[in-house]
Amino acid sequence: MIHKLTSEERAAQIAELNGWQAVAGRDAIQRHFKFADFNEAFGFMTRVAIKAQEMDHHPEWFNVYSKVEITLSTHEANGLTERDIKLAQFIDSITA
Amino acid sequence: MIHKLTSEERAAQIAELNGWQAVAGRDAIQRHFKFADFNEAFGFMTRVAIKAQEMDHHPEWFNVYSKVEITLSTHEANGLTERDIKLAQFIDSITA
Numbered sequence: 645m646i647h648k649l650t651s652e653e654r655a656a657q658i659a660e661l662n663g664w665q666a667v668a669g670r671d672a673i674q675r676h677f678k679f680a681d682f683n684e685a686f687g688f689m690t691r692v693a694i695k696a697q698e699m700d701h702h703p704e705w706f707n708v709y710s711k712v713e714i715t716l717s718t719h720e721a722n723g724l725t726e727r728d729i730k731l732a733q734f735i736d737s738i739t740a
Numbered sequence: 741m742i743h744k745l746t747s748e749e750r751a752a753q754i755a756e757l758n759g760w761q762a763v764a765g766r767d768a769i770q771r772h773f774k775f776a777d778f779n780e781a782f783g784f785m786t787r788v789a790i791k792a793q794e795m796d797h798h799p800e801w802f803n804v805y806s807k808v809e810i811t812l813s814t815h816e817a818n819g820l821t822e823r824d825i826k827l828a829q830f831i832d833s834i835t836a
Contacts (some may be wrong), residue, residue, distance in 0.1 A: 682798050685787045693782045702778050704804040 648721040649729075657729045662736040667715060671723030673732065677712040677739060684709050688738065695734050701727040745825075747811040753825045758832040759769060763811060767819030769828060773808040781806050784834065791830050799825040 648671075649657065658664055664673040679685040685707060692714070696702045704715040713736065716728040744767070745753065756762055759814070760769040775781040781803060792798045800811040810831065812824040 682789075682793060686786075686793075690782075693778075697778060697782075702805050704802070707801045708798070708800040711800050731812065 646718060646721045646725050646727065648718070648723040648725055650696060653697075654724055657724075661732050662714075662728070662740070664732055667717075670717065672715050672717035673724060674713065674715045674717055675732070675735070677714070679712070679718060680711045682709050685712050688712065691733055696731060699727065701731055703731065742814060742817045742821050742823065744814070744819040744821055746805065750820055751777070751798050753820075758836070760812075760828055763813075766813065768811050769820060769824060770792075770809065770811045771828070772829070773810070775806045775808070778805050781808050784808065787834055788827075788831055789817035792827060795823065795827060797827055 654666075657663050658666065658673060661673070662675075664675045666672075677685070677688065679688060689705070689707060689712060692703060692705075701718070706713045706716070716732055717723065718727055720727040742780060750762075753767060755760065756769075757769070760771045762768075763770050773781070773784065785801070785803060785808060788799060788801075797814070800813070802809045812828055813819065814821040814823055
């Protein structure tokens with residue numbers, strides 16, 4: 645069983661990410677992105693998809709045109725784990 | 741201004757699509773898809789993205805792992821138009 649982050653670990657990790665926020669009523673984090681257009685938004689999603697597949701850890705996400713909303717949580721742990729932080733860090737790194 | 745489908749046109753067009761349903765409270769249609777895994781789901785999304793860009797008509801969509809939910813509506817017309825039907829027909833054609 646993968647380790648679910650404690651409240652302290654969770655707060656510390658989220659604070660080091662860029663623009664991720666806790667989701668109300670769920671042990672998950674979310675970030676909203678706005679790109680120039682659909683081409684840029686879906687290009688970004690494709691980079692995240694390839695990384696997610698490599699990590700075998702996938703996002704929940706919504707897209708409409710230039711807007712992308714990503715929610716990260718670990719289903720097996722029913723909450724936030726190191727896997728979510730790692731995927732969030734990758735996402736931050738390609739949108740810095 | 742693009743022509744918004746009348747109630748009769750709307751009903752007739754939706755009836756010819758495969759599994760699309762009217763969205764409650766919105767002049768839009770939605771279909772849910774379930775694939776074998778994320779690779780297949782995102783591969784499908786990529787095909788739809790390329791077509792959408794070519795049509796300059798983009799979906800609203802949500803994905804988590806093997807599941808994809810697509811909502812189609814035409815923002816400029818504030819409702820369902822022929823563009824939505826054409827994109828839905830393409831989506832049906834690649835998932836038949």
